[in-house]
Amino acid sequence: MKKHSTPTMWEVAERAGVSQATVSLVLNKVDGGRVAEATKARVMAAVDELGYRTNAYAKSLRSGQSGMIGFISDEVASAPFAGKLLKGAQLCAWEAGNVILGVDTFNENELEAAAIDMMLSYRVEGVVYASMYHRVIDVPASLQELPVVVLNAQDRAGLVPSVFPDEELGGYSATRHLIEAGHTRIGMINIQPADSDLPAGIGRLAGYERALNEAGLDVDQRFIRYGTGIVEDGLEHTRNLMDQRNRPTAIFCGNDRTAWGAYRALEALGMSAPLDCSIVGFDNQDTIAPYLSPGLTTVELPFERMARTAVQLLLDKRGSGPNQFPIECSLIPRESVASAKVPA
Template sequence: MPRVGNGGSKQPTMWDVASLAGVSQASVSLVLNDAGRGRVSDATRQRILDAVRELDYRTNAFAKSLRSGESGLIGFVSDEVASAPFAGRLLKGAQELAWETGHVILSVDSFGDNALEAAAIDMMRSYRVRGVVYGSMYHRVVHLPAALEDIPAVVLNAREADGKVPSFFPDEELGGHTATQCLLGAGHTRIAMINIQTPESDLPAGIGRMAGYRRALDEAGVAFDERLVRYGGGVVEDGLALTRELMEGPVVPTAIFCGNDRTAWGAYRALEALGLRIPDDCSIVGFDDQETLAPYLDPGLTTVALPFEQMARSALDALLGTRSDEVSDHPIECSLVPRGSVASAKVHE
């Protein structure tokens, strides 16, 4: 029979695949629906997949969803993840694993509009999505929308307040601990911290990073000194002003842990204005590993990376049912990215 493919006059069918592979249509159906393990030999499975590629065969996803009651779509509802380059790696990680498992991400940013969020969830339900990832641009505590309570869902880059569904978020305390340990390991003991929020703030990032800083000092036998702590808003201007304040204060630090990379950028500018060199006169560690900033400071900024892609893959694993644990909170480790902004403390410190 004539081959049907990219250059043919009609779309290839499952019968065409079966004919080319020399197998039954039932065998093709088992393989394409990933149900043939143990029922179709590896050699037969490979012949079918080769025929699928040669014919450029595509399954009818709409018909499949009608038969099964489930599509190959996964919903991704967030505030501003898809439109924010920094947090966009969350969506990238989810898309990669979705594609590897034969799924497609259907993504909507609500920009904080509750009506838009509700409409997006309703639309996803009408498409029979397999489940929904409920994501956040920054780490915070969220309440799961009522419309998601009766379908599979996970929370990403945030913690669900009531533990109704699995939540995947950065381990902020471990990250703060890692950043401070880096400086302690280089021999520093006068380590300042510029946090990214006030002590009254309930956001997990600043709370966790400060807790990690204090725990690392305590484990090293270094007394916590309130004079070495400042509270900003996570912007460059705060890093600039508060670093100058620290360097002109009664206890001059030899190293500064900045609560995010933008604060660290401000610290670089302040030290340069004071005629001080990084890392010779003061070492700096940041947090976030912003790819458009941290590598391009001079010297490159040693920082702690937010595990965007790993969080997203873990969340999708849970949504697709490949994780069997029943724990609701899943903090994901933040790893150190060493560059040139940390040096050994001087002997006379």
């Protein structure tokens, strides 16, 4: 049986009745107006009929451009919602005619080193260096010869662009929404200890405090609790807050899992949201927020927008200028917030 051969550029040229040079000009989109539209149409028809595919590797050797963007992450691909980072990066790269070469390292140094070496050998256009959660990181020295953008994290040295969620604005928006509903006694359950240096909890608390100060309300430390971002924290701290004599009428939870725990605590106390206490979360985790009853008002982490911004920064090959790009976290209103009750 005769082995099927891969169509060549010469065969495309023969089918279209043009030279190989003309085929090359058309496929590489560098004809500069020298090739007539009718000729271009014949070349592309011959490409389709023969099933011709360009040799991407050979093309990259000639042009010095691989058309690939590296995407190195810790555990993004396996995260339940942060995987949207990879989706956003892929879509933006594809729209610009590039593909993503991605590796999840699972925080293993040897795997990360191997991934960087592979991407250097493939001559990627640059690397998006992504984190599953917002933190301050050190970019590997081995990436210094490539354009790099840090995603969902901040470069400690401040030498490369960093794209991350605007945590403070998100906390401000959540708290402001409760204030606009008439609440003046607003609790907060944060997602990390008071002495943690993670930007997420620091920013969300700062936004909460800024909204209260702006509205002329005191930041009452009796209404602030520190957890670790799990359901059990929301359960424990909400019970504690609601046991106070002058208890809050609303609680801003530092993430949706904490808010889920807050719902459970209210139910255990014979209460409900928003009748007895309005609740706002953070993340807009699509496996939780829409399915709580009532639906959870929350702040959305802009994973896809962040990833698109990161890839676009790489493609733009930006030089000097700002290196920090905080992306707005949008409020997603649902049914867990009601107007504050007027005291009898």
